[in-house]
Amino acid sequence: MLKEERQQTILNEVELHNRILLTDIAEALDVSIDTVRRDVKELDSENKLRKVHGGAISLGFTVNSTRNQNVYRLEEKNIIAQKALSLLKPGSVIFIDGGTTCSELARLMPHNLEITCFTHSLPVASELLNKPNVNVIIVGGQVSSESQTTIGANAIHNLSEIRVDFSFIGTGYVDSFYGLTEFDWDIVQVKKAVIKSSKKTVLLSISEKLNSQHRYKTCDINAINTMITELNPTDALLNSFRNHDIHIL
Template identity: 35%
Template sequence: MLTTERKALLLDALSKNGRIIAKEFSTALGVSEDTIRRDLRELASEGLLQRVHGGALPSSKALGDLQARRSVSADEKTEIAKLAAGMVRPGQIIFLDGGTTTVKLARALPKDLRVTVVTHSPDVATALLDHPEVEVELIGGRIYRHSNVAVGAVAIENLSHIRSDIYFMGVTGIHAEHGLTTGNLEEAAVKRAICRQAAETVVLASREKLGAVSAYSVVGFEEVDTLLVSRKCPEDLLAPLRAISVQISSTRT
């Protein structure tokens, strides 16, 4: 069998089953595990999957560039953003993560709502310029261009002095076995620092992130309070999370 044929079979199996176990696949195809592992390495280098111990899992579509991500699950992100905005109460201090959904959340906040928004995202801060009652605290640091957010020691030091009522977290991977993940080590560290300072953490979970895994762990589900999903999200994507008692909220009535 040609390498291209094996890779096509691997990707097809990943799409259908949500995982690849290298040993099982090597037996089924009559090739060595080393051959399958090499195929997985090459597919991972192309961003087509995420290697894990013993095989591979789907890679998140949320790892694309910022412009491309704006068009992924756009309607779901708008719905989730409006649901999240409805959770915010006057007088609260909220932390908005970087990302396309949190920008929509910022824009969805009522113009007359008096709150303090802390963010390390210039995009979120800019989206709040026409909200006259919102006090914006922008965290500084070195900009991670993929997400346009501040990262590094300066950002984490600044965060350590602020406690928020709610942290609206964005991630690129949400998986029942591997928890919440993202594609950059320093960005993951900043997210953990924010989570530690928040009374409540709410994860904004559009469908392309569910069942996907990225390279760097953020936190486990025990560290968050709620996953916000769209009412259009397929139940088969949510079932593994419900099975481990993750709290899921949506606009379902």
Template identity: 35%
Template sequence: MTAQNPEDFGSALLPEERRRLILERLSTQGRVFAADLCGLLRVSEDTVRRDLRELDEAGLLRRVHGGALPRIQMSPSHQARVGLHQSEKQALAEVAAGLVQPGQVLFIDGGTTTLEVARHLPKDLRATVVTVSPPVALALAEYPGLEVRLVGGRLHPEALTVVGAETVEALRQVRADLCLMGVCSLHIDGGITASYAEEAATKRVMVQNAAETVAVFTADKLGTLSPFVVAPAERLGTLVTEARTPESVLAPFRKLNLRILTA
């Protein structure tokens, strides 16, 4: 039997079916407009508002004026994320590490995915690494060709990165060729966002002071929002994410002329 479009069902759609279609559209487009949903689902504006309200109350999206955005999320701590999606992170790390050239000055951000990138750098690489991540600095301690600089600051216990005014000022003194950035959330409208304000401040400086920024992240980070803004999505140069990511989700980022690599 051939699959039917939502328009073919019209008002015959059950509430659960309508809400599933709303969430699917939100996942692929990054936002939904109530007026568009009325036409798509062939229901009244009151019905759409009720569906959005109930999805919001269930924690599945965030209602805004005129429609809805993905729910703002808080990332679990570094320790809680260490064992998650490990094989996927290793595959992404291999791709991202291949972008590094000898002689470059690198920013390597904190996070479990960028930690894997550090571990996948060539053992004979000669470069300078500036990092806010003690785990990354430790992982690179035995690389004979690397000059590793761990900037100062206060240790953020959940993110396991150094943060604060001292950290931001140290990063401002560096001009990097490449920033390898871990991403809490990436949304076509909301841009790069982070779970913690001080972590967002350090990420913001790294993006500003790098000739190119490479965002390395698993597919679940796409289309999501975290509370603190880092930079617009167009400030990125390259996205490295999973091959299973639907093309419909990646398409808006391709329109920004970002290079997209998958693993």
């Protein structure tokens, strides 16, 4: 039996059954396991099937799992979250916004830090529930499926009744001239309420968002007390923010 012929048979079997065992093929074609292994290895490198331990499976067989949970720019967001943590003291009362950067902050929150934390983000609340010493309070309201945060009149009203030491907020876009801007009107309203309820507002933003703007404005850049990016505070990218009265971390 020719090599080509054999490999074609293997491919057919894989297509037919979605999977094969090397031992089965070896027996069926009356060749050694080693030969089949070499064939399959070759077919794998030609991307005609996928070799696995003990056999091979059809390429089309693997069903893609629902969602790729990869967080965009996780490294940068991790650095930002680390920096933000340095602002926290035991007993602080803080607010944490939605978004992946803020979720990262929640995820990295130390287990032994006793603080009270308001949030309107479900993912943030979930992360914080793992921290025994964090008192988590969710701001009630209508839940936006897109952002997984509560929004709307009720959420804004609830926010109006609190006052926290620090709020850690994210933003869609930030520019030293245009300030913080968003794509979504409802989100802007909530962020405004958050800033109004905070003694100090800390902006967490990856450098990628610097010098960009969009339709709806959350606040002027002056409304921010501290700005945290993954960059070194002396980085040239931050020059335009230095005129303002902002602490850059």
